Amino acid sequence: MKDLNPFQHRQAMRLTYAGILPPWIALGLEQVGSFYWLNLAVLTYGVVINSFICGMHWSTFMYKTAPAAAHLLLTSNAGALVAWMLVPVSILSMPLALVGVVVVLALLLAIDRQLLAAGAIEPWFWTLRRNTTIGLSAGLLVWAVVG
Numbered sequence: 001m002k003d004l005n006p007f008q009h010r011q012a013m014r015l016t017y018a019g020i021l022p023p024w025i026a027l028g029l030e031q032v033g034s035f036y037w038l039n040l041a042v043l044t045y046g047v048v049i050n051s052f053i054c055g056m057h058w059s060t061f062m063y064k065t066a067p068a069a070a071h072l073l074l075t076s077n078a079g080a081l082v083a084w085m086l087v088p089v090s091i092l093s094m095p096l097a098l099v100g101v102v103v104v105l106a107l108l109l110a111i112d113r114q115l116l117a118a119g120a121i122e123p124w125f126w127t128l129r130r131n132t133t134i135g136l137s138a139g140l141l142v143w144a145v146v147g
Contacts, residue, residue, distance in 0.1 A: 001039050005096045009124075011126060012128070016128055016132050016134075017128075017131075017132060019049065019132060020132055020135035020139065021050070022041075022045045022139075023045065023046070023136065023139030023142070023143050024043065025121060025139050025141045026038050026042045026147070027139070027142065027147070028142060033073065038147065039090070039143075039147055042098070042140065042147060043086070043087065043090050043094065043097055043098055043101065043144050044087065046083075046098065046101035046102075046105070046136070047083045047084055047086060047087060047101060047139050049105070049136060050079060050080065050083035050094050050101060050105060050108065051080045051083060051109045053079070053105070053129075054075075054079040054080040054083075054108065055076070055080075056078040057072045057075060057076035057079070058072065058076040058077075058109065059071045060072055060115060060120055060121070061076065071111075072111070075111055079104055079107065079108055081133070082100075082104055084102045086100040086101055086104075094144070094147070095144040095145070098144035098147075099141070099144055100139050101140055102137045102140050102141055105133050105136065105137055106133070106137070107112050108133075109129060109130060109133045112126060112129050112130075113126070
């Protein structure tokens with residue numbers, strides 16, 4: 001990961017933390033009225049975030065020479081495919097699909113932990129990923145229960 005100037009670093013932090021908000025905003029919307037599309041919107045948002053993280057892993061594979069990054073070509077594709085397969089699962093059980101998205105997020109975070117140990121990602125980025133994964137996962141799990 002390239003060195004960021006202070007402006008880029010602040011923007012990366014702000015935008016990434018803002019990415020936690022959609023399931024929580026959906027919970028607030030659900031309190032003022034019932035919107036039939038919110039379940040699918042929250043699920044799809046989680047799937048898109050998983051795909052985005054898989055894209056970062058693909059990029060790490062393409063641009064890093066660290067041996068720990070060798071498996072990323074496979075896991076980045078598998079993670080995105082599994083996440084998108086959870087959309088049709090939601091027809092049978094939305095809570096199960098949302099929990100599945102959280103499991104994929106956790107597995108991707110475990111991969112990032114390995115990348116941190118190998119020096120392929122910076123400590124600040126690991127902390128950001130960990131914190132936002134916790135915040136987003138909590139929102140998805142709360143939505144799975146009350147949404």
